Amino acid sequence: MATTARPAIRVLPEPPGLPEPLPEPAAADLRLETVFGALSGPLRLEIVRRLLLEREEFDHPCGWFGFDRPKSSLTHHFKALREAGVLRQRQYGLERRSEVRIDDLNARFPGLIDLVAGWEPDAS
Incomplete structure (x- = not known):
């Protein structure tokens, strides 16, 4: 029986x-x-998923992702994730930066972070 390796979640010090x-x-x-x-x-x-697996810094602005979406649309998505408790956001001047609340989510819902990290977008 083959097992797949779990993606390595990047945890950086605060x-x-x-x-x-x-x-x-x-x-x-x-x-x-x-x-x-x-x-x-x-x-x-x-x-x-990208914040879990690809982050280069402790937290990232929405521009780091390179999504070709209007800023208002991205703001809406980041706000929904923050209000649900998935992301933590901080204000740096005019910029908001995000990180995943890994410890809080792991404590409340063991295994959820690993599921999200292992998710791969449908190529179709």
């Missing part, structure tokens, strides 16, 4: 002096149906 996070639900208040709702679209899944 740098000192970070701005306070934008409002988000407490870890104890995360609800699976809300998280699933936020992850229900392929673009949002791709955002989270």
Whole structure:
């Protein structure tokens, strides 16, 4: 029986002096149906997956992803992920940067992060 290797999730140390996070639900208040709702679209899944597997810094602005979408559309998707408790966002001047709430999601929903990291977009 063959097993597939799990993708390596990139965990980077929190740098000192970070701005306070934008409002988000407490870890104890995360609800699976809300998280699933936020992850229900392929673009949002791709955002989270790339932050888990490809991040180069502790957190990233939406421009890092290189999506060819209007800024207002991307803002909506990032806000939905933050309000569901999937992402943590911080304001750096005019820029918002995002990271996945790995520890909180692993504590509430063991295995979910590995599922998202292992998801691959449909090539069709």
